[in-house]
Amino acid sequence: EAQVTQNPRYLITVTGKKLTVTCSQNMNHEYMSWYRQDPGLGLRQIYYSMNVEVTDKGDVPEGYKVSRKEKRNFPLILESPSPNQTSLYFCASSLGAGSSYEQYFGPGTRLTVT
Amino acid sequence: AQSVTQLGSHVSVSEGALVLLRCNYSSSVPPYLFWYVQYPNQGLQLLLKYTSAATLVKGINGFEAEFKKSETSFHLTKPSAHMSDAAEYFCAVSSLDSNYQLIWGAGTKLIIKP
Numbered sequence: 504e505a506q507v508t509q510n511p512r513y514l515i516t517v518t519g520k521k522l523t524v525t526c527s528q529n530m531n532h533e534y535m536s537w538y539r540q541d542p543g544l545g546l547r548q549i550y551y552s553m554n555v556e557v558t559d560k561g562d563v564p565e566g567y568k569v570s571r572k573e574k575r576n577f578p579l580i581l582e583s584p585s586p587n588q589t590s591l592y593f594c595a596s597s598l599g600a601g602s603s604y605e606q607y608f609g610p611g612t613r614l615t616v617t
Numbered sequence: 618a619q620s621v622t623q624l625g626s627h628v629s630v631s632e633g634a635l636v637l638l639r640c641n642y643s644s645s646v647p648p649y650l651f652w653y654v655q656y657p658n659q660g661l662q663l664l665l666k667y668t669s670a671a672t673l674v675k676g677i678n679g680f681e682a683e684f685k686k687s688e689t690s691f692h693l694t695k696p697s698a699h700m701s702d703a704a705e706y707f708c709a710v711s712s713l714d715s716n717y718q719l720i721w722g723a724g725t726k727l728i729i730k731p
Contacts, residue, residue: 507660536718543626545707545721546661561718593660600717603649603668608660 505530509594509609516584517617524579524612526594534597535577536561536606537569539590546593552577553600584616619644619714623707623722631730636680636695638725640708643689648712650691651719652682655705664706667691678702703729 507528516522528535536551538561548561552571566588568580577596581588592612597604624639642648650667665676672684678701682693691708708722 538721543723545621545723546709546719547721548718551718595661603651603666603711605663605666606661606719608662610660611658 505607507594507596507607507609509592509612511612512610513613515615515617518585519583522581522584522614524581524592524594524614526577526579526609527575528577528594528596528607529575530596530607531574532596532598532607533574534600534604535571536595537567537577537579538593538595539563539588540593540611541590549579549592551600581614584614586616588614589616590614619648619710619712619720621708621710621720621722623725625725626723627726627728629728629730630698632700633697636693636698636702636727638693638706638708638727640682640691640693640722641689642691642708642710644710644712644714646712646714648710648714650682650684651709651711652676652680652691652693653707653709655707655724657704661707664693698727698729700729700731703727 537549538546550569552558594609595606597606622641652664653661655661665674667684675681705726709719
């Protein structure tokens with residue numbers, strides 16, 4: 504089954520404790536992206552990747568890191584989480600960026616930082 | 618810069634009534650326009666998209682949207698609401714303006730009254 508998977512689905516952590524949220528897709532998509540969703544703000548893009556070893560900042564990259572060493576994986580790293588990073592995070596992938604490619608979303612990771 | 622405005626954070630309709638969710642966008646170049654739906658505790662999935670072909674676009678689950686360039690609008694409609702349509706709906710735009718990254722509206726929660 505074609506899908507985007509994220510782990511963990513739920514995470515409660517403390518300020519300053521490094522964490523990684525994994526994202527994997529099995530559709531051989533070139534493009535992957537991370538978003539955060541906050542009430543009343545819709546989705547805001549954190550980072551995206553056009554292909555392996557190619558990543559770029561989105562609208563809200565501060566406090567986050569990403570890497571794209573393999574085509575299928577695009578982990579999101581919070582080196583020193585803070586309470587303002589409490590949010591719902593989505594990973595998405597598509598055949599490419601540009602034009603009208605549909606993005607496929609993972610189920611989301613709900614992160615709480617205390 | 619591109620932006621998307623969804624009028625109404627919550628819209629309530631009776632089962633069987635017309636659904637109308639409003640989306641206005643700003644873009645200095647021809648845009649691609651999307652509607653995504655998010656069911657409770659799930660990721661987003663594509664409802665429909667406008668890609669500069671027909672201005673009236675039909676999507677899944679009986680939804681359709683009409684691109685009106687003069688009004689910079691892409692409103693989503695469904696003739697008869699069903700209880701299963703209760704979800705949050707997001708409008709998004711992409712174009713050369715945003716380097717083809719999706720710019721999202723804040724979302725509209727659709728409530729269906731029995």
